[in-house]
Amino acid sequence: MLEVNQLRKDIVGRPILSDIHFAVKPGCITGLIGENGAGKTTLLKTICGILRPTSGSVSFDGHNVFNSPEIRNEIAFVSEEAEFFKYSRVKDLLNWFGEIYINFDTEHFHNLNQRFQIPLDMKIQKLSKGMRMKVSLMLGLSIRPKLLLLDEPTTGLDPSSRKHLFEVLMREVADNDTTIIISSHLLNDLEQVCDHIIILRDGKITNNTSLDALKSSIKQIQVCFNDYVPAGLSEIPQVLKIKTLGRVAYLTVEGELEETIQSIESMDILFWELIDMKLEDIFITTSEAGESNVRHIQTSAV
Amino acid sequence: MLDTFKHPLFKRELDQIKWPTLLMAIAILLPILIAINSIDPNPSQYSWTMDSIDFIRAPYDLGGWLVLPIFIISQFFYTRKESVIGLLASLPYDRNTHITYKYFAGVIGIILAYFVGFLVIASTYFSAGHPITGSFSPIVIWLLVVTASSLFQYSVLFFAATIMGNSIFAGFGGFFMFYTPVFILGSVFMNLDTFFNFYVDFEPILKISMPHYIMYTGAWYNKTSIVLMDFMPMLLLYFIGSMIIFKLAQKSFNKNDFEYNGNMCMFIWAEKVFLVGFTLCFGFLGLDFAQTFQSGWLYSLAVVIGFACFPLGFILSKKLLQVTGHQVQFKRS
Numbered sequence: 064m065l066e067v068n069q070l071r072k073d074i075v076g077r078p079i080l081s082d083i084h085f086a087v088k089p090g091c092i093t094g095l096i097g098e099n100g101a102g103k104t105t106l107l108k109t110i111c112g113i114l115r116p117t118s119g120s121v122s123f124d125g126h127n128v129f130n131s132p133e134i135r136n137e138i139a140f141v142s143e144e145a146e147f148f149k150y151s152r153v154k155d156l157l158n159w160f161g162e163i164y165i166n167f168d169t170e171h172f173h174n175l176n177q178r179f180q181i182p183l184d185m186k187i188q189k190l191s192k193g194m195r196m197k198v199s200l201m202l203g204l205s206i207r208p209k210l211l212l213l214d215e216p217t218t219g220l221d222p223s224s225r226k227h228l229f230e231v232l233m234r235e236v237a238d239n240d241t242t243i244i245i246s247s248h249l250l251n252d253l254e255q256v257c258d259h260i261i262i263l264r265d266g267k268i269t270n271n272t273s274l275d276a277l278k279s280s281i282k283q284i285q286v287c288f289n290d291y292v293p294a295g296l297s298e299i300p301q302v303l304k305i306k307t308l309g310r311v312a313y314l315t316v317e318g319e320l321e322e323t324i325q326s327i328e329s330m331d332i333l334f335w336e337l338i339d340m341k342l343e344d345i346f347i348t349t350s351e352a353g354e355s356n357v358r359h360i361q362t363s364a365v
Numbered sequence: 366m367l368d369t370f371k372h373p374l375f376k377r378e379l380d381q382i383k384w385p386t387l388l389m390a391i392a393i394l395l396p397i398l399i400a401i402n403s404i405d406p407n408p409s410q411y412s413w414t415m416d417s418i419d420f421i422r423a424p425y426d427l428g429g430w431l432v433l434p435i436f437i438i439s440q441f442f443y444t445r446k447e448s449v450i451g452l453l454a455s456l457p458y459d460r461n462t463h464i465t466y467k468y469f470a471g472v473i474g475i476i477l478a479y480f481v482g483f484l485v486i487a488s489t490y491f492s493a494g495h496p497i498t499g500s501f502s503p504i505v506i507w508l509l510v511v512t513a514s515s516l517f518q519y520s521v522l523f524f525a526a527t528i529m530g531n532s533i534f535a536g537f538g539g540f541f542m543f544y545t546p547v548f549i550l551g552s553v554f555m556n557l558d559t560f561f562n563f564y565v566d567f568e569p570i571l572k573i574s575m576p577h578y579i580m581y582t583g584a585w586y587n588k589t590s591i592v593l594m595d596f597m598p599m600l601l602l603y604f605i606g607s608m609i610i611f612k613l614a615q616k617s618f619n620k621n622d623f624e625y626n627g628n629m630c631m632f633i634w635a636e637k638v639f640l641v642g643f644t645l646c647f648g649f650l651g652l653d654f655a656q657t658f659q660s661g662w663l664y665s666l667a668v669v670i671g672f673a674c675f676p677l678g679f680i681l682s683k684k685l686l687q688v689t690g691h692q693v694q695f696k697r698s
Contacts, residue, residue, distance in 0.1 A: 074624050075633070075691045105624075113454040115622055135457035144448035148377075162373040163456055 064088055065110070065210055065242055070119035072102075072109050072266075079105050080266045083119070087244065087259070089209070090236050094253040094274070095246040096346055097263035103246040104143065106263065107212045110244070111140040123210055136165050139203035143215035146195065147187045153198055154183040164206045172205040178227050193219030200228060204235065211235070213245045217252060225249075229256050250343040262346065270349070274342070281345045283338040284314045284323070289331045299326045304348050315340070315348045369469070374458060378440070378470030385439050389432040389478035397482055433515070434536035436474065437522045440467055441532035450623050464618040468523055468611055475515055483508040506596050513603035520610040527617040528635050530628035531689065545642045552649035559656055629689035636690050640682045647678025 070083035080102045087093050097103050108114045110121050112128040112135060120127055126134040147156055161167045176183075179197040187195065196219050203211060211232075217225050233256060235241045247253050253260075260277050262270035270277060281303070292312045296305055301323045304315040310333075316323050320337070327335055340348075369375055443449045444467075453463065486504050518540075525539030526532060550567070557563040621631050630636045651674025655667035 108451060111455050113451050114624055130459050132457045132459050132462070135455065138455070140451065140455040142448070142451045144451070146446075146448035147452060148443060148449065159373055159377065163458075165457075 064124065065244075066122045067110065068120050068122070070106075070109065070121060071117045072105055072114060073117040074105075078117075078266055080109065082267055085261060085268065085271050087242050089242050090240040091259055092232065092236060092243045092245065092257045093259040093261060094250075094257035094342075095244055095261050095263065096248075096250060096253065096342075097246075098350060101263040102266040103263055104214050105266075107140065107214050107244065107246055111135070111138050111210075111212050113140070136206075137209040138212065139206045139208035139210070140212045141196075141199045141203040141214065141216055143218055147198070149188040150186060152184055152186050153181055153190075156187070156198070156202065157183065160202050160205070166207040168205050168207050171207070172201050175201045175204060175231065179224065191219065193221065193224070196220060197224065204231065207239065209239075209241060211241055211243045213243065213247075215247055216245060217247060217249050225252065232256060250346055251341065254342040260342070262349065264350070277345060278339065278342070281315065281317050281340055281348065282320060283340050283344075284316055284320075284327065284335055285338055286312045286314060286327055286330075286335045287333040288312065289333050293330055295330070299323055304351065313338075315344075369466075372466060374456075374463060375466040375470055378467050379473065381439055381443075382436060382470055382474040385432065385436040386474035386478050388435060389475065390481040392432045393478055393482035394485060397485055433519055433522055434539070436471060436519065436536075437526050437539065438532045438536040440471055440523075441526045441535060445530055445532045445535075445626050447623075447626050450626055454623055460619050460621070461615060464527065464615055468520075468614065471519055471523065472516060475519055476512055479508060479512040479515065509600055510596055513600050513607075517603045517607050517610075520607040520614070524610045524614040524617065527614045527621065528631055530625050530631045534629050534689075541642075541646075545646055549642070549645045549649060552645075552653060555656075556649070556652055625691065628691055629686065630691075633691055636686055640679070640686065643682035643685075644675060644678040647681065648672070648675030650674065651677075 065087040067083055067085050070080060071078060072080040083106065095103050095106065105114065109116055110128065112121070112130065115129060120129075122128060123134055123138065128134055128138065151159075157169065157172060161169055179201060181190070181194055181197055181201070187198070190198065196216065200213075200216060203213075216228060220228065229252065232243060232245075236243060245253060245257065254274065257274055260270060260272060260274050261268055272280070288310045291310060292307045296302065296312060296314065299314075299316075301316045301318045301320075302314050303317050306313040306315075314323070314327075324335070444453065444463075454460075483504065486507070487501075490501060490504060521542075522536065522539040525542045526535035528542070529535040529538070554565045554567045557565065617631075625631050630639060648671070651671035652668070653671075655664065655671035658664040658667045
């Protein structure tokens with residue numbers, strides 16, 4: 064189990080991460096989302112022990128991760144940059160990793176490569192960004208890690224490889240109970256595989272919940288009014304965002320729905336309908352709400 | 366020992382320094398070959414003594430001042446590259462293991478390069494019909510002394526590279542870190558003598574701070590026999606010095622925060638030291654330059670400019686830190 068306790072990371076005295084506190088159970092795929100500069104990469108690098116925490120701790124299976132070689136045998140970090148030693152060949156890296164990691168599974172690497180088709184004789188510098196990412200992913204997965212940290216793993220990957228990657232990740236969790244944390248801006252992809260979501264904002268966790276709970280906590284209500292959209296809509300406490308289209312209003316609502324629906328039904332409406340929101344829409348809505356801290360009303364012409 | 370050579374980190378580090386080692390071997394060999402070719406073929410005039418093999422100083426210079434920085438740059442190139450350090454630091458090894466293997470790979474490379482030079486001199490010595498006569502022992506002493514002094518210089522640069530976040534700065538600027546205090550002290554003493562007629566003997570400080578200075582000035586040219594007699598304490602001095610500096614390098618690397626990779630210095634305190642050191646050095650350089658003029662208005666003007674070099678040095682170092690220092694981190698993070 065991964066436990067992050069009151070983690071803080073300062074860079075030149077400025078807090079990049081603060082008050083980070085969460086735990087991830089084995090076999091759980093967690094999506095780490097946040098805007099650019101929210102601290103996602105810093106968090107992942109601190110979790111896998113590349114960066115030293117300013118305060119707090121990161122432990123995996125009860126062992127402190129920072130500067131602890133034994134536990135790192137079970138942790139793989141796939142970086143967004145996916146850069147290796149430029150002049151090495153893929154096969155050299157494969158052999159090198161095989162010598163380093165106790166559980167390195169060369170056969171698994173070759174199995175994965177049957178799908179990704181990376182020429183082993185090629186030098187790293189000759190590989191494209193997507194190919195380098197594939198090599199990085201294959202090496203990371205071949206470590207047979209108990210904890211897999213992926214920082215923007217879909218960078219440079221074509222849709223087919225992306226699909227295959229997520230299939231591999233699902234299989235990894237099913238077969239080995241691997242704990243996976245994925246940071247990505249492609250929230251539609253995350254939505255397909257993650258069962259838990261952590262949202263970072265300005266170096267702090269604003270949401271740490273299961274995907275289902277997050278999706279049920281924020282909904283959209285489509286309301287069609289008889290005459291016009293009344294101004295009083297924005298007075299309803301749970302409404303985060305209102306988008307209007309003629310006589311139709313789309314209300315993004317957080318928390319208890321009952322009270323909101325009662326308020327809506329008391330108005331002159333034709334009908335209302337509950338719509339499930341996508342993770343991407345939830346993230347955008349919560350980000351905007353967090354930014355402005357006021358309700359957002361957007362009107363579109365018919 | 367065999368395990369060390371089989372260790373994947375050590376193998377990688379050796380791979381990293383293969384070309385610098387070759388370059389160093391060439392830098393050592395070239396002056397040796399030139400010197401051997403220029404020896405007068407009259408056997409009666411030459412014996413294999415320290416006096417007659419003045420060329421042995423040459424590889425020391427070339428290897429030390431030119432190739433060692435390249436050595437350090439290639440060793441720390443990936444370590445200081447933000448995109449690769451993630452891979453290296455996530456490997457299942459602690460930082461001590463990383464830095465220790467890196468250091469000893471460098472040591473092996475330097476020893477190998479000098480050993481090649483030694484083999485060439487030795488083969489010349491033993492080749493039939495060569496004009497050199499005399500004992501073989503100076504050649505062995507040469508190998509030991511130059512290798513040890515080179516390893517000491519390497520250790521200094523290695524330590525600098527663990528403090529600095531940029532391998533190029535570390536490679537070419539590392540020596541300054543070590544010799545700057547000596548230079549500043551020397552300049553202070555010289556200026557005290559010039560402006561206030563207050564003489565302080567600088568020689569002992571120079572000898573303590575620069576072990577190879579003893580070899581260069583105390584014995585190298587004038588008292589050859591001292592080198593031959595005193596090489597053991599000198600080797601010991603180099604060895605102890607290298608080990609102390611290596612331990613400091615280990616401590617420094619363990620305290621590295623890799624998010625500062627690419628900055629000139631890995632530590633904020635080191636930036637402050639740089640600021641003071643650069644300012645003083647720049648100022649004293651200006652004053653030293655002023656003293657090249659004898660007297661008259663030109664001398665007075667040069668002294669004024671010399672003193673103005675202190676604030677100028679401060680401004681320059683500040684500007685340099687603005688570009689390469691920790692402040693830049695805000696923009697990057």
